[in-house]
Amino acid sequence: MVRTSKVGVVLATCGNLKEARKIAGALVGQRLAACVNVVSAPVESVYRWKDKVEHAKEFLLVIKTTTKRLKLLESEVARLHSYDAPEFLAIKIYGGSAGYLKWVTDNC
Numbered sequence: 001m002v003r004t005s006k007v008g009v010v011l012a013t014c015g016n017l018k019e020a021r022k023i024a025g026a027l028v029g030q031r032l033a034a035c036v037n038v039v040s041a042p043v044e045s046v047y048r049w050k051d052k053v054e055h056a057k058e059f060l061l062v063i064k065t066t067t068k069r070l071k072l073l074e075s076e077v078a079r080l081h082s083y084d085a086p087e088f089l090a091i092k093i094y095g096g097s098a099g100y101l102k103w104v105t106d107n108c
Contacts, residue, residue, distance in 0.1 A: 004094075019082060044057060
């Protein structure tokens with residue numbers, strides 16, 4: 001395992017599969033992400049919105065990117081997303097296989 005501070009994972013959710021796939025394709029196409037996993041089975045989300053507890057089925061995006069691309073990636077997710085406040089959680093990666101980490105950085 002190689003330690004790194006250059007690669008991150010972003011979690012985002014979408015209200016429907018069509019939007020999730022559209023965002024995933026745009027992010028990879030623009031080299032803002034090397035890979036986006038679209039979890040095509042809905043996840044159940046329970047959250048507070050405008051002082052009300054909401055329940056929704058959403059589709060999870062797991063976005064692999066570099067830390068240098070995070071700001072642009074966040075802007076593009078916000079631009080393409082239908083939510084007023086889309087989820088965008090960036091997770092720092094402690095380390096990974098050298099080949100995979102190189103592949104991510106080479107493709108962003």
